Ligand code: MG
C-alpha cells in the first residue's frame with residue numbers, strides 16, 4: 001500500500017478546490033439523471049464541464065480507465081464503464097467522479113435515484129449515506145482506521161445490509177490513491193492512527209444482499225454476485241485541528257433535487273472560527 005502523505009493547509013485548500021469541482025459536476029449531473037438518458041451522455045457532459053473549469057478528468061486514463069465517470073447502475077458496485085444503455089424509472093446509478101487540478105485530485109461519489117425508486121432501495125441509500133457521515137465523525141485525532149471501519153460496518157449490518165470487503169477508501173492528494181487504506185469494516189482500536197494533515201476519501205459500498213462480488217469481462221465493472229442493488233457514497237475529508245472537515249459537498253446535488261439537508265453542517269469549515 002502506498003504511503004501516507006500529510007498535507008499542509010495550503011495543499012488542503014488545493015484538494016478542496018478539486019473536490020468542489022467534483023461536487024459541482026455531480027450537481028450538474030443531478031439535473032440530467034432521469035429515465036431515458038444514458039451513462040455515456042452523462043460522461044460526455046461531465047468531461048466537458050470539468051475541462052470548461054480548467055481541470056482534467058481524474059479517472060480518464062488512470063490505470064487506463066476509459067472514461068471520466070465510473071457509472072454503476074443497480075447491481076453494479078463500482079467502476080462501471082459508461083455505455084449507451086438507457087436508464088429506466090426505478091433504477092439507481094452510482095456516479096463516481098474524479099478531478100485533477102493544480103496538481104491535486106478530488107474524488108467523490110453519489111448514488112442517484114432514476115425517477116421514483118422502491119422503498120427497499122430508498123432505505124439502502126439512506127443507511128449507506130448515514131454510514132458515510134458516521135464514518136466521517138470517527139475521522140478525528142486519537143482514533144484509528146479500525147474505529148472508522150467498525151462504525152460504518154456496525155451501522156450497515158445492524159440495518160440488515162452487507163459491507164463490500166474488496167474495495168476500500170483511501171488517502172488522496174497529489175495521487176488519486178494514497179495511504180492509508182480506509183476499509184468500511186474493521187475492529188475498534190486497530191490500524192493506523194489518524195493525525196492532523198491527513199486527507200482521505202471515505203466511501204462505503206453497501207449491498208442489499210450478499211457482500212459477495214464478481215467482476216465483468218470488461219476487466220473493470222464490479223457487480224454484486226446475487227445481482228441485488230448496491231449503493232456507494234463518497235466524500236473527501238481533511239483532518240484539521242483534530243477534527244474532520246469536509247472538502248466535498250453534496251449541496252449542489254441537493255439544490256438540483258430540491259432536497260433540504262443539514263447533514264454536512266457539523267463538518268463544515270465555518271466550525272473552525274469558533275475553535
Ligand atoms: Mg471515487
Ligand code: MG
Nearest residue numbers: 107201203234
Ligand atoms: Mg475513492
